[in-house]
Amino acid sequence: MEIILKYFPDLTERQREQFAQLEELYRVWNAQINVISRKDIDALYERHVLHSLGIAKVIQFRPGTTILDVGTGGGFPGIPLAILFPQAHFHLIDSIGKKIKVVQEVTDALKLPNVVAEKARAEYVERANYEFVLSRAVTRLAPFVDWVRHGISPNSFHELKNGVLCLKGGDLADEISEYKGRVKIFDLNDDFEEEFFETKKVVYVPLSTKN
Numbered sequence: 001m002e003i004i005l006k007y008f009p010d011l012t013e014r015q016r017e018q019f020a021q022l023e024e025l026y027r028v029w030n031a032q033i034n035v036i037s038r039k040d041i042d043a044l045y046e047r048h049v050l051h052s053l054g055i056a057k058v059i060q061f062r063p064g065t066t067i068l069d070v071g072t073g074g075g076f077p078g079i080p081l082a083i084l085f086p087q088a089h090f091h092l093i094d095s096i097g098k099k100i101k102v103v104q105e106v107t108d109a110l111k112l113p114n115v116v117a118e119k120a121r122a123e124y125v126e127r128a129n130y131e132f133v134l135s136r137a138v139t140r141l142a143p144f145v146d147w148v149r150h151g152i153s154p155n156s157f158h159e160l161k162n163g164v165l166c167l168k169g170g171d172l173a174d175e176i177s178e179y180k181g182r183v184k185i186f187d188l189n190d191d192f193e194e195e196f197f198e199t200k201k202v203v204y205v206p207l208s209t210k211n
């Protein structure tokens with residue numbers, strides 16, 4: 001938990017409490033439905049919570065922003081971001097219902113009214129609803145963009161125009177080649193000094209029809 005305060009020292013009391021609750025909630029739910037590997041749960045804040053908050057080093061979501069987290073699993077990156085941006089609206093989907101059950105239980109316990117969790121496949125999300133679509137560890141960029149392109153709304157309210165933001169690692173050269181000139185890559189190591197992330201990049205592809 002200290003690591004979250006180190007990088008996000010301006011949290012409100014309520015946000016601190018919500019972040020602090022995560023460890024116990026995930027320990028309880030992970031024992032019933034596995035959404036985080038056993039070794040990772042001991043490093044929940046470093047490997048999952050702070051990593052998810054890496055998106056906040058790239059963009060500060062304004063109140064009212066609509067965001068879709070695809071393949072959220074146990075709620076990453078959506079739940080930590082929903083705590084950080086309580087006035088933005090987060091729709092968390094996963095194709096596996098039992099993972100969504102964990103997300104629902106955790107968000108209910110945290111009393112996060114800005115989260116809707118749903119068992120759904122990315123390919124069938126509603127049209128033009130979201131300013132940003134997020135993912136962490138779901139699939140390669142090209143199929144991901146194909147899945148969600150139709151879900152991006154045409155209106156932009158941020159300097160970073162509507163599009164996808166994916167937490168990724170490895171050699172991205174091949175994956176991003178077809179988006180050359182448009183894609184932006186942000187390195188989390190520029191923001192967080194610890195070297196504990198396997199996936200160290202935020203890949204951004206603008207997809208607004210008005211761009």
Ligand SMILES: C[S@@+](CC[C@H](N)C(=O)[O-])C[C@H]1O[C@@H](n2cnc3c(N)ncnc32)[C@H](O)[C@@H]1O
Pocket residue numbers: 070071072073074075076077093094095096099120121122123135136137138
């Ligand atoms: C490796 S897990 C990552 C979970 C979470 N994002 C995280 O970083 O901890 C990938 C997740 O994507 C989900 N998924 C894969 N394809 C999907 C699709 N087409 N639509 C929705 N969810 C999908 C899987 O069910 C799985 O929970």
